[in-house]
Amino acid sequence: MNFDKPVDMTRATHYGNNYFEVYSRKLKRIVKLFSSLEYANFLTLEMNPFVGKFCEQPLEIEIILEDKPKKAIFDFWVLYSDKREEMQEIKYLNELNEIDEKSSRSKEQIRRQKLWCEENKISHIIRTDKDIYAGRFYIKNLEYLAAKSRRYIPLEDNFYRSLVLNTLKATKKITISDMVKFEILPIGHEMDYISYLYYEGIITMDIATRPIDGKMEVSLWQINH
Template structure:
């Protein structure tokens, strides 16, 4: 059972140079992915027997950061068969090795929100996925 529904986003709004629209057997619906790495991450979730459900671009969050209200959208929400959940951000390792960057700030926002709301947060890179 998925408690999230993908946020509708135009292709031109999303960071990423590839677009995949594919059918998920596990979810029984099409999923939209905005990078090759997100697609490979999707495949790992689709084939993982411990994953019960997942949702791409599941939630847009708002968080106060440096006295500014900022937003971010997670790449993936995952529900495991044991009932545990996590939000994931999918990035190439080279993108997160150079703070301060747009990616570094995005991860900081998402980590803070997950800590405040007691959700597990995982950064999935090409080193784990591929």
């Protein structure tokens, strides 16, 4: 499957409580998101080097249940770099655990999606706020990194990338402040370049449990060891 263009939706037709339009470097287009949780999930996809591409609101399906046509729209389609695909539904955990009309509506939507995915042999994943907010600082840090890397085009990338790779191969870990001190990052664009390398899957940091500052330690992604 391949989805490049989202289903045309107006804000009034969606149950989300916030609306975002944000440029995706990975997709090279504006992405429209209908809740703060969808926006947070977008950040996890945009900044995940193992995600090749994705599409928000990719498909409206129609299946027959109880002899009646029923419709549903997925929140995300994801294609990973290893060619795995999945459809994602984004929900707050308490919305699935409550016993009320909204919860019943969500469960029915998920039921339709799962049946369609089973018929079409594609994985169906429910991602809740518990899954998406992987740590106290995770989404806020991803938002910072995404904003810094979104339109940044590094100059002398080969030169500085070589400096970073050689340093990290020798030291295993180094703080951002030391990277600045030893001038292995472009002067004046240090955090832009850090964010760019994270986006590219060259470096990793413990962004889940602490804020990004000079004391943050940087290491190589395992795939680049």
